[in-house]
Amino acid sequence: MDNTAIDQVIISRRTVKPTSMNGQKIDNTTVESLLQLADWAPTHGYTEPWYFVVFSDDKVKEFCNDHAQMYKDNTPADKYINGNYDKLKHQGDLASHVIAVCMKRGNNPKIPAQEELAAVSCAVENILLGATARGIASYWGSGGMTYHPAMHEYFGLGEDDLFLGFVYLGYTSEPLPAGRRIKSPAEKFKWM
Numbered sequence: 001m002d003n004t005a006i007d008q009v010i011i012s013r014r015t016v017k018p019t020s021m022n023g024q025k026i027d028n029t030t031v032e033s034l035l036q037l038a039d040w041a042p043t044h045g046y047t048e049p050w051y052f053v054v055f056s057d058d059k060v061k062e063f064c065n066d067h068a069q070m071y072k073d074n075t076p077a078d079k080y081i082n083g084n085y086d087k088l089k090h091q092g093d094l095a096s097h098v099i100a101v102c103m104k105r106g107n108n109p110k111i112p113a114q115e116e117l118a119a120v121s122c123a124v125e126n127i128l129l130g131a132t133a134r135g136i137a138s139y140w141g142s143g144g145m146t147y148h149p150a151m152h153e154y155f156g157l158g159e160d161d162l163f164l165g166f167v168y169l170g171y172t173s174e175p176l177p178a179g180r181r182i183k184s185p186a187e188k189f190k191w192m
């Protein structure tokens with residue numbers, strides 16, 4: 001049992017930027033099955049704090065336009081960069097689906113917010129691994145306006161909720177980037 005099928009999926013998952021995707025569409029039913037995997041993430045107290053907003057087909061373009069416009073509307077003139085606007089506008093051009101990742105805080109105050117964030121991260125990893133197992137490229141990105149209050153508002157999030165970025169899904173025709181880890185295992189794992 002030293003090298004199971006899931007080990008291979010975990011090890012081979014790689015971040016593939018949307019610019020390296022090829023425009024091929026994923027079936028909505030496949031994306032739905034990834035959401036079902038997300039739903040099996042562990043939580044403390046069955047809070048199930050994930051809230052995923054899925055953009056598919058024309059909605060991907062619409063969202064990217066909105067994201068770029070949000071950047072334009074909320075960036076002071078001296079900080080505004082036209083290239084950033086264009087990048088956001090075209091970020092989804094070669095992706096199939098974009099999933100906005102949100103944490104909706106439950107009404108159980110005994111569960112600390114960091115546990116809710118941890119649970120959503122587990123749910124996202126389930127999506128990324130499920131995608132990898134299906135030959136789908138994925139990217140969890142927190143660029144653009146991710147942490148701006150305007151994005152929070154765009155998704156109708158409450159004061160205690162969090163917006164955690166976007167998962168871009170698609171197919172790629174490029175070889176996967178080589179995986180690398182920088183810190184030595186000894187810095188990250190301590191056996192007592």
Ligand SMILES: Cc1cc2nc3c(=O)[nH]c(=O)nc-3n(C[C@H](O)[C@H](O)[C@H](O)COP(=O)(O)O)c2cc1C
Nearest residue numbers: 013014015016139140141142143164165177179180
């Ligand atoms: C919460 C989170 C946010 C991320 N945001 C970005 C991002 O904004 N831009 C980016 O290039 N990569 C982003 N990444 C992807 C990481 O850079 C990527 O996982 C890392 O380079 C390791 O590569 P690998 O996933 O192929 O192992 C993010 C990853 C996580 C978990």
